[in-house]
Amino acid sequence: MSSQAWDHETVRSIVAGLKAKPGALLPVLHGIQDALGFVPPGAVPIIADELNLSRAEVHGVITFYHYFRDTPPGKHTIHLCRAESCQSMNAAGLEAHAKAQLGIDFHETTTDGTISLEPVYCLGNCACSPAIMVDHDVYGRVTPERFDAIVADLRSEK
Amino acid sequence: MSTTIFVPCDSSALSLGAEAVAKAITAEAARRGVALRLVRNGSRGMFWLEPLVEVETSEGRVAYGPVLAGDVEALFEARFWEGGPHPLRLGLTAEIPFLKRQERLTFARVGITDPISLDDYRAHDGYRGLRRALELKPAEIVREVTDSGLRGRGGAAFPTGIKWNTVLNAAGEQKYIVCNADEGDSGTFSDRMIMEGDPFVLIEGMTIAGLAVGATQGYIYLRCEYPHAHRALNAAIEAAYGAGYLGADILGSGHRFDLEVRLGAGAYVCGEETSLLESLEGKRGLVRYKPPLPAIQGLFGQPTIINNVISLASVPIILDRGAAYYRDFGMGRSRGTLPIQLAGNIKQTGLIEKAFGITLRELLYDYGGGSASGRPIRAVQVGGPLGAYLPESQFDVPLDYEAYAVIWAVLGHGGVVAFDDTVDMAKMARYAMEFCAVESCGKCTPCRIGSTRGTEVIDRIIVGARRGEQVALLRDLCDTMLNSSLCALGGMTPYPVLSALNHFPEDFGVDKADAA
Numbered sequence: 024m025s026s027q028a029w030d031h032e033t034v035r036s037i038v039a040g041l042k043a044k045p046g047a048l049l050p051v052l053h054g055i056q057d058a059l060g061f062v063p064p065g066a067v068p069i070i071a072d073e074l075n076l077s078r079a080e081v082h083g084v085i086t087f088y089h090y091f092r093d094t095p096p097g098k099h100t101i102h103l104c105r106a107e108s109c110q111s112m113n114a115a116g117l118e119a120h121a122k123a124q125l126g127i128d129f130h131e132t133t134t135d136g137t138i139s140l141e142p143v144y145c146l147g148n149c150a151c152s153p154a155i156m157v158d159h160d161v162y163g164r165v166t167p168e169r170f171d172a173i174v175a176d177l178r179s180e181k
Numbered sequence: 182m183s184t185t186i187f188v189p190c191d192s193s194a195l196s197l198g199a200e201a202v203a204k205a206i207t208a209e210a211a212r213r214g215v216a217l218r219l220v221r222n223g224s225r226g227m228f229w230l231e232p233l234v235e236v237e238t239s240e241g242r243v244a245y246g247p248v249l250a251g252d253v254e255a256l257f258e259a260r261f262w263e264g265g266p267h268p269l270r271l272g273l274t275a276e277i278p279f280l281k282r283q284e285r286l287t288f289a290r291v292g293i294t295d296p297i298s299l300d301d302y303r304a305h306d307g308y309r310g311l312r313r314a315l316e317l318k319p320a321e322i323v324r325e326v327t328d329s330g331l332r333g334r335g336g337a338a339f340p341t342g343i344k345w346n347t348v349l350n351a352a353g354e355q356k357y358i359v360c361n362a363d364e365g366d367s368g369t370f371s372d373r374m375i376m377e378g379d380p381f382v383l384i385e386g387m388t389i390a391g392l393a394v395g396a397t398q399g400y401i402y403l404r405c406e407y408p409h410a411h412r413a414l415n416a417a418i419e420a421a422y423g424a425g426y427l428g429a430d431i432l433g434s435g436h437r438f439d440l441e442v443r444l445g446a447g448a449y450v451c452g453e454e455t456s457l458l459e460s461l462e463g464k465r466g467l468v469r470y471k472p473p474l475p476a477i478q479g480l481f482g483q484p485t486i487i488n489n490v491i492s493l494a495s496v497p498i499i500l501d502r503g504a505a506y507y508r509d510f511g512m513g514r515s516r517g518t519l520p521i522q523l524a525g526n527i528k529q530t531g532l533i534e535k536a537f538g539i540t541l542r543e544l545l546y547d548y549g550g551g552s553a554s555g556r557p558i559r560a561v562q563v564g565g566p567l568g569a570y571l572p573e574s575q576f577d578v579p580l581d582y583e584a585y586a587v588i589w590a591v592l593g594h595g596g597v598v599a600f601d602d603t604v605d606m607a608k609m610a611r612y613a614m615e616f617c618a619v620e621s622c623g624k625c626t627p628c629r630i631g632s633t634r635g636t637e638v639i640d641r642i643i644v645g646a647r648r649g650e651q652v653a654l655l656r657d658l659c660d661t662m663l664n665s666s667l668c669a670l671g672g673m674t675p676y677p678v679l680s681a682l683n684h685f686p687e688d689f690g691v692d693k694a695d696a697a
């Protein structure tokens with residue numbers, strides 16, 4: 024999702040499809056983020072309305088969880104693991120390399136809109152540290168060279 | 182006759198290129214006209230050998246690894262599908278010492294079967310536990326679990342049977358079984374391996390739990406960082422419904438059990454059981470005051486069993502083989518097996534399921550082959566981010582809940598993360614405090630404020646300002662966190678912090694004598 028524009032109907036139909044579930048809010052937020060790449064602030068009143076919650080409650084839940092974002096991500100999102108096992112295999116070096124290579128910090132998107140960089144706390148790939156996740160694919164034993172190759176692939180696939 | 186080839190679909194194997202290997206094998210087989218049947222199995226848990234390709238032969242399964250897509254042509258030249266010789270050939274998989282020396286009960290099928298094939302599951306003793314449970318009264322199922330000595334594998338090691346008994350005896354219109362699949366600890370991946378490699382065993386364990394306490398609805402709360410596990414669980418749940426293992430009338434018994442996967446959203450504290458329940462209810466993951474226990478008033482205020490993936494996945498074999506079979510493994514009050522996850526700076530990382538009582542030294546050197554970097558192993562964190570750091574002088578303490586408590590350490594979820602001598606333990610202590618500050622749910626002051634203060638204090642110790650005074654302040658803060666936090670996030674962050682300070686004072690610029 025590269026633009027702020029999003030379709031209210033999409034949000035409405037996701038909420039309508041899931042609202043009958045007990046404790047529907049997280050499934051609803053996941054549904055919206057899966058479809059749009061983020062949870063637009065403008066979706067909050069729609070969700071609140073449909074689920075009979077206050078806007079503050081919905082907003083509070085969105086901000087509590089690291090995974091939900093209220094701005095559109097780049098075309099691809101790289102989650103870089105910062106947890107202990109990856110640290111023991113120099114995740115800090117990989118982090119510095121990634122930031123320098125992409126020219127961005129965590130929670131930012133490259134100027135060409137291709138890649139967003141996010142920190143993550145463990146990907147369950149600690150036997151192959153350091154690890155990153157690109158969209159839904161996990162990569163292990165990521166050297167700086169391997170990182171560059173992965174990024175080059177993402178950029179060339181356009 | 183076509184040969185069966187196995188290429189794992191476990192996400193760690195995929196993270197090293199298993200998908201490209203599978204594709205290359207299919208393409209090369211077609212090109213050469215060799216008839217192969219490709220099975221995507223779970224991982225055997227020997228990650229330095231992944232992607233590990235296995236071939237079914239008359240002597241048993243033969244392994245090749247680590248295989249990259251570029252090796253595939255040469256493997257075909259070597260007629261690997263007949264077990265032919267090649268530099269990557271490792272011999273019979275079952276004879277690889279790392280695997281051979283294990284006691285795989287909960288992981289009996291992982292890496293062996295096709296994870297989402299119900300036929301394969303049943304052909305390897307699957308659903309025998311449920312069949313036995315259907316012949317027992319609820320209290321008899323609970324007694325079997327109690328007698329097995331199983332204690333929760335999520336971290337707190339609470340006896341599973343006692344928890345189940347409370348739910349059995351609690352009154353409620355709707356009881357729930359909740360599986361804690363948040364697996365937030367760094368250095369752990371056993372839940373993931375089960376869910377990706379043998380999802381039916383978790384489904385079966387939860388179904389048995391439902392029968393045991395009269396619960397008809399189950400939820401698996403899965404962390405969102407595990408998309409492969411999500412897919413495998415959903416596929417297995419669908420198959421189980423299709424064959425009558427889930428739904429309104431389990432195997433014609435008249436008992437109902439429904440099961441659904443729900444995703445978390447990247448909050449470590451949501452692994453804490455009451456925070457998890459809040460999250461399942463669609464709220465912020467604020468930790469609840471206890472009592473009431475979740476067993477009495479859990480999900481939506483109803484009696485709820487909440488157990489870790491490994492706890493629930495251990496139930497089928499206990500019901501199938503009997504409590505005594507399981508209890509015969511282990512030592513003292515730590516009965517059965519623990520799936521240990523060997524991670525970090527280690528040459529041979531992987532999953533080691535062993536009876537309680539093995540030592541770190543055996544794990545790090547006999548199984549792990551020492552550090553990956555070739556440098557000395559200096560510190561080992563056991564039990565995730567809230568676990569203590571152990572120095573070499575403690576490597577011979579047996580892994581046992583009570584023996585670890587004596588040295589002020591914990592087993593937690595069985596994660597072992599090794600660091601070589603380049604580690605800066607003051608940095609690791611700071612990281613632990615900062616992690617607590619970032620992940621705190623904010624409900625209680627010792628954790629919310631204490632961790633932020635603690636981070637500042639460690640910063641001052643590192644730069645060396647009034648060091649003695651600051652060390653005393655850090656100990657005070659840790660005392661408060663230990664004694665007055667509402668949950669173990671605030672309550673156990675002092676474990677990594679103080680163990681780092683006590684065992685590695687030199688990294689803080691402090692003398693051994695001054696550290697105390």
Ligand SMILES: Cc1cc2nc3c(=O)[nH]c(=O)nc-3n(C[C@H](O)[C@H](O)[C@H](O)COP(=O)(O)O)c2cc1C
Nearest residue numbers: 333334335361363364365452453454488489492669
């Ligand atoms: C901050 C925190 C995080 C936790 N994370 C997990 C987790 O990811 N998985 C888990 O099974 N238990 C976790 N626990 C432990 C649970 O609160 C609870 O003890 C466990 O789910 C009970 O299941 P068991 O008896 O089968 O271990 C955590 C506890 C705390 C305090």
Ligand code: SF4
Nearest residue numbers: 622624625628668671
């Ligand atoms: S210790 Fe921390 S995470 Fe636990 S209840 Fe208190 S503030 Fe929340």
Ligand code: FES
Nearest residue numbers: 104109146148149
């Ligand atoms: S610590 Fe990085 S994947 Fe687990």
Ligand code: FES
Nearest residue numbers: 089090143446447
């Ligand atoms: S924290 Fe869950 S994916 Fe980023």
